[in-house]
Amino acid sequence: MEKAVLITIGDEILSGNTVDTNSNFIATELKNIGVQVSQIFTISDEIETIKNTLKEAFKIGDLIITTGGLGPTRDDKTKKALAEFFNDEIALDEVTFEHLRTYMEKRGRLEILERNREQAFVPTKSTVFQNNFGTAPCMMMEQDGKLCFSLPGVPYEVKPLIKDQIVPYLKEKYSLNYITTRIISVVGIPESILADIVEDWELALPENLALSYLPIGTRVKLRLTATGENELYLQQQLEEEIQKLLPLIRDNVIATTEDKIEKILGELLIERKLTISTAESCTGGELAKMITSNSGSSKYFLGGIIPYATEKKIEILKVKKETVDEFTVVSEQVAQEMAKGCQNLFDTNISLSTTGVAGPGKGEDGKDIGTVFYSIRVNDKEHSSKLYMPHLERLDFMNFVSQKILQDLVGILINE
Amino acid sequence: MEKAVLITIGDEILSGNTVDTNSNFIATELKNIGVQVSQIFTISDEIETIKNTLKEAFKIGDLIITTGGLGPTRDDKTKKALAEFFNDEIALDEVTFEHLRTYMEKRGRLEILERNREQAFVPTKSTVFQNNFGTAPCMMMEQDGKLCFSLPGVPYEVKPLIKDQIVPYLKEKYSLNYITTRIISVVGIPESILADIVEDWELALPENLALSYLPIGTRVKLRLTATGENELYLQQQLEEEIQKLLPLIRDNVIATTEDKIEKILGELLIERKLTISTAESCTGGELAKMITSNSGSSKYFLGGIIPYATEKKIEILKVKKETVDEFTVVSEQVAQEMAKGCQNLFDTNISLSTTGVAGPGKGEDGKDIGTVFYSIRVNDKEHSSKLYMPHLERLDFMNFVSQKILQDLVGILINE
Structure with a gap:
């Protein structure tokens, strides 16, 4: 059990209506038990396509996971394709039907049980993993010692099925190779210069270690992955290599353990017993959301305000009207x-704080779209900057700016 | 030019480190010019895999778009694979090198031009589309009348390349079939009952129309797609079918033109000249962000506050201390x-307003994780509800709750 293949079934992803977040979640969960996703197929809900893709997938991987195409509506054909592919029949599974009845009963929806009865039909050779958050069961088929799991497509249903049922099942059934990863966050240095600096170190890495570059905003994440049988040994190996790497780029490293910037910041704030608050205009709440998305943030995040209208900036935050008049509302x-x-x-x-023009409409004071001024205040020290990102879409802009501010703050706290 | 195949190259997606948002963006843009994505391959950065996948892709589609694997670092092998696949050589392209020099010059980074010089090497048969937001150019190859575009993987670079260069190019080169889509948002009715109600209507749809179900939170989006040569005719066709559908589910339809709930709300608020504000605890800014992500939201969104700490709810929002003491902070x-x-x-x-426990840590008052109370105040009318979503991860919880509140508000405004 080493290589997994994911098959995402559904026209809503191919049409651009929905972003596929399931694959990302599943890949991460599998990585933690040492299973690498080697390919993802995103295909439409057609029986022949599903069958052909299953065939390809069985050539590449030992573990196949399909998501999508198991709902009660007309455009879902996965189950039929599964039965045909595995030369099986579909039949009512009594245990699954009972589970479904209980599920519907709890929700007071027994009147539609008949319509959903179809959901309890599964290929006769399949092992069923019951879905506690939806009506479509998860089915496992086995062929030549390889496994194929079929899950519904709704992320709320996929996550508990993977986390609470499939991962524990795989863990128990196989003794797997471990894959361990460390992320080193680097700022203030372009990817290509970084690559030059670390080249000799990278070339000297042990064979079971691999390095990747993941640029995110103005930060570069170096991902160092180790594969092997002994988890503890892998962790030691990674730590040793990171210790060799650090002297080369010490001034630019902001974290070597945590990955997400809001977690890196959270640890720093807790360690130093500091509290934080936000006043956002053009980021519209994204900055606060990013900070509070870290579990435990109530220890240091006391609150945020989004004084969108200029008069609210004046009334609530005591911004001086003369300052607005003299410099405009989008100003340092x-x-x-x-x-x-x-x-x-x-x-x-x-x-x-942030004030800027996210676009696409011009700001009220005529400042260019994509302009933002932000200020980071630590005790009585001010750090203000300007960003100009005209090419970003509105949501990307809000996200980029928020990332950058948290990153700057981490830099300030570390170098203080 | 009808079917497109996307190839996403990069271990960072297979490993779960990055969510692939490029495919979603490209699929949407192509759909607008009538090109349907029929498959997406997500593969690792290995020359043989890239070549094999290109072969598969050319069997399925007329247009291939690859993203990723064009950076200046060691783990990028796409360009080599391209040259081998198309029996071509890689050589320095002077125009591209000049573009790169100007790009670096503007950013004051001429000292690393040598390292980035490799970026100006392209397959000799390729047509180059210059990248104005990064160093890796976009290359187009042609084979048997089919096109293959190779783009870098960074979303900020992909978006303008697709929108400003590739889509206009395709539009001019081919006279394409139109695909037109309408989304009908339905609430308060489970997918399976909805399917029963609309069954006869669906079966009677003209052959060039197709229906899909897209559940999002507690809302179901019906997507009706029409394909054909005359855009105006398609729009008429869609409108006619929607008019037939509406009487069947009128009480449950909240929108038939806009798709996103924040846009649906925005139109309603502007039409009725209403203003809105938010006070968030457990959603941490997500609700405000969702509202402000709609361009033009400054017309109706005056501001938001995130009084995360309980004393800030009391100080700033004048929540009574006795109310907190009697009912706990997570209460209606x-x-x-x-x-x-x-x-x-x-x-x-x-x-x-929202107050709740996003988890995974218990709330300070011992309320169960996943509990949220929210209140919608329209003039002096109060509408309060409770949600219990223990199975959601923190960010999904914040998003689900925000979606639900905006959806409820739209329902309230429509039925007033």
Whole structure:
């Protein structure tokens, strides 16, 4: 059990209506038990296509996981394709039907049991993993010692099936090779210069270690992966190599354990017993959301405000009207006064502020789309910057700016 | 030119480190010019795999678009694979090198031009589309009348290349079949009952129309797609079919033109000249972000507050301490007082509030993880609800709750 292949079934992904987040989740969960996804097929809901792809997938991997195409509606054909591919019949499974009845009963929806009865039909050779958050069961088929799991496509249903049922099942059934990963976050250095600096170190890496570059915003994440039988040994190996790497890029490394910037920041704030608050205009809540998406953030995040309208910046954050009149609302000066007002309002050590034009419409003061001023206030020290990102879509802009601010703050705290 | 195949190259997606958002963007853009993505391959950065997948892709589609694997670092092998697949050589392209020099010059990074010089090497038979937001050019190869574009993997670079260069190029080169889509948003009815109700209508649809079900949170989106030569005729066809559908599910339809809930809401608010504000605890800014992600939201969104710490709910929103003491901070009563305080603070017609436990840690008052109370205040009318979503991960929880609140609000405004 080493290589997995994922098959995502559904026209809603091919048409661009839905982003496929299941594959990402499944790949991460499998990686943790040492199973590498070697390919993902995203295909439409057609019986022949599904069968052909299953054939390809069985050539490449030992473990096949399909998602999607198991709902009660007309456009779902996966189950039929499965039965045909495995030369099997579909029949009512009593245990699954009972599970379904209980599920519907709990939700007071027994009147539609007949319509959903079809959901309890599964290939006769399949092993069923019951779905506790939806009506489509997960089915496992076995062929030549390889496994094929078929799951519904709804992420809320996929996550518990994978995490609570399939991963534990695989863990128990196979004794797997471990894959261990460390991420080193590097800032303030372009990817190509970084590559030059670490080249000799990279070439000297042991054979079971591999390096990848993952640029995210203005940060580069170096991902170092080790594969082998002994987890503890792999962790030691990674630590040793990171210790060799650090002297080469020490000034640019902001983290070697955590991956996400909001986690890196969270650890720093807890360690130093600092509190934080946000005052956002053009990021519209994204910055606060990013901070609070870290579990445990209530220990340091006291609050945020989104004074979208200019008069709210003046009323609530005490930005001076003269400052707005003189410099416009999208200006370094207003960003600074917002941060100061925010620090007072929430009584925190640190405050962050943004004011800018996310576009696509022009800002009220005529500043260019993609312009943002932000201010980071740590106690009574101010750090203000400007970004100009005209090529970003609205949501990407909000996300990029928020990433950058948290990254800058981590840099400031580390170098203080 | 009808069928496209996307190839996403990069271990960072297979390993679960990065969610592939490029495919979604490209699929949507292609759909708008009537090109359907029929398959997506996500593969690793290995020359043989890339070549084999290109072979498969040319069997299925007329247009191949690859993303990823064109950076200046060691793990990028796409260009070599391209040259081998098309029996071509790689050579320095002077125009591309000049473009690169200008690009680096603008950014004050001329010292690393040598390292990036490799980026200006392209297959000799390729047509280059210059990348204005990065160093890796986009290359187009032609074979048997089919096209293959190779793009870098960074979303900021992919978007303008697709939108400003490739889509206009394809539009001009081919006269394409149109694909037109309408989304009907349905709430308050499970997918399977909905399927029963619309069955006869669906079976009677003209052959060039297709229906899909896209569940999102507690909403079901019906996507009706029409394919044909005359765009205006297709739009008429869709409108006619929707008019036949509406009487069947009228009470449950919240929109037939816009797709995203924040857009549906935005149109309603502008039409009725209503303003809105938010007070969020457990959604941490996601609700405000969702509202402000709609361009033009500054017309109706006056501001938001995230009083994360309980004392900030009391200080800023004037939630009564006694209410917190009596009912705990995660309660309907606190949600209502938050909404009221928020309406006063921002002086808006509508205010929305959330208080709950996103998990995974227990809330300070011992309420179960996944519990949220929210309140929707429209003028002086209160609408409060509770949700219990223990199976959702933190970010999914924040998103689900925000979606649900906006959806409820739209329902309230429509049925008022």
